[in-house]
Amino acid sequence: MLGPLASLKVLDFSTLLPGPFASLLLADMGAEVLRIESPTRMDLLRVLPPHDHGVSASHAYLNRNKRSLALDLKQPEALEVIKQLLADYDIVLEQFRPGVMERLGLGYEALKAIDPRLIYVSITGYGQTGPYKDRAGHDINYLALAGLASYTGRADSGPLPLGMQVADVAGGSLHGVIGLLAAVIARQQTGVGQHLDVSMTDCAFSLNAMAGAGYLACGVEPDREDQMLNGGSFYDYYRSRDGRWLSVGSLEPDFMKQLCTALGLEELSALGLSPQPAQQKKLKEALKTEFEKHDFAELCSLFAELDACVEPVLSLGEAVRHPQIKARELVTEVPRGDGSTQPQMACPLKFSDGLPEPRHIGASLGQHTDQVLAELGFSAQRIEELRAAKVVS
Structure with a gap:
């Protein structure tokens, strides 16, 4: 079974959560995803606890079904490798700050000149334009600036850190996948690709949905615990006698x-x-x-x-064991590569034709470097030369 996106081939330059979650969905649906990773600047997700068999559980999940090519993009030879990959991979996903890929010679315009069909997805905190485009940020900052945090939480204690990354995942990841697939459909009709500028703050702003519509059309400014769905009505959480x-x-x-x-x-x-x-x-x-x-x-x-x-309100452990979660088969076993498997959250999308079985957990850094370069026609001697020059690892 190949999956509905088996025709897509993606070069993934992203790290941490937003880009990798997006490419996880693509890979689960059959896309071939090749991670381009720095051999000198590790993706911090690789060391995030907790660890299973010495591997970050988060990395093993978010990067399953993807291959890893360790390539130092600051070296001239690396650009030639990327150009050769573009003969086969016609979708790029990147998550650097604006201007970084351009300085590396890998910006959209440069790569579009090589392949006009290229679809290039950039996921950033604030987008490619605007006064905040070069500003650092994290999920909590995007939610704050987008207005969402102003009417979540309690009136007497303020906004709550949600514990899961709404702007990163619902913003960058899911909107990135939606936009990417829309660009694929457009390319099927026009024969040309395009650059997709995904701002996590933009997408978080759109999540205001009902509250935002009410403010813009009617001037109603929402506050904490004054709306039907944010604690201003009976719609809420209630404590039991024993503290649950x-x-x-x-x-x-x-x-x-x-x-x-x-x-x-x-x-x-x-x-x-x-x-x-x-x-x-x-x-x-x-x-x-x-x-x-x-x-x-x-x-x-x-x-x-x-x-x-x-x-x-269930703990994660209780949720995993809940009959609804089990009936929907939302936990799957993913091969580690040593004959054993790791339990992971399954792809939540249900296709009548099914999806391919998970192939492997997130790859080790550069695990597929030799394989990928050999597919490009590099000899074993040339690969060793590149490794000796620290272009690849």
């Missing part, structure tokens, strides 16, 4: 009726639709009181039989 949490999203009348009936609060079910803050506060306090009368297991058992949009 459950999520309540019973927005529709039927769901609210089941919730209130289960907790002996039938007379309050009509408050769920009330736009009045005082009514929402009354309902929320009543729910809080009732949830705190019961242990977590009791509440889970109670709501398991109801269609009330109430679900427990």
Whole structure:
């Protein structure tokens, strides 16, 4: 089985999370992804704990199904290797700050002159233009500048560090894949490629969705705990007697009726639709009181039989063992290369024709250097010369 993207061949110059998560999705769907890695400046993801069999679990996951070519892009011979690769690979994914690839002789215009069909995807924090284009940043900064952090969290304690990288993944990775595949479709129609400028801040800004639409059209500035979905209504998390949490999203009348009936609060079910803050506060306090009368297991058992949009907050370990996650086969075994396998999160996309089985965990640095160069026609002697000159490793 080859996968729906088996015709795509991608040179991946990215590191850390946004680019690698994007190319992971592409590789899982069958694309051939070749990582171009510096032999002198290690991808820090390789040393991020925890480690399994001496390998970063995050790196092993985010870079599965990809080959690794260790190439020093600052050396002139490296540019010739890239030019030869472009005869076969017609998609480039890079994550350097604006201008870096140009200084290396690998900018879009330079490579487009070699192959007009080239699709070139640049993922950065702030984009290729604007006053912040050269500024350093991380996920928390992009969420802050995009306005998202202003109405998340609690009114008395401020925004929360979310624990997962929304701007990196939902912004850079997913939007990068969407844009890349759109450019592929356009190339099928026109015969030419294009440069895709993906800013994680831009994409995070678009995630404002309903709140952003309300502000731009109506001037309604959202604040913490003053919107229906950010803690300003009963839609929230509730603590059990033994200190666990459950999520309540019973927005529709039927769901609210089941919730209130289960907790002996039938007379309050009509408050769920009330736009009045005082009514929402009354309902929320009543729910809080009732949830705190019961242990977590009791509440889970109670709501398991109801269609009330109430679900427990699970640890990762509990999520892995949950029957829904297991039924959807969201954990897969990936070969390590030594005959054993590593459990990893599976590709979440379900195709009726299926996807190819995972081939291997993230490769060691330069694991496929000799193989790739041999495919390009380099002799064993020339490969050794390049290695001696520290162009490759």
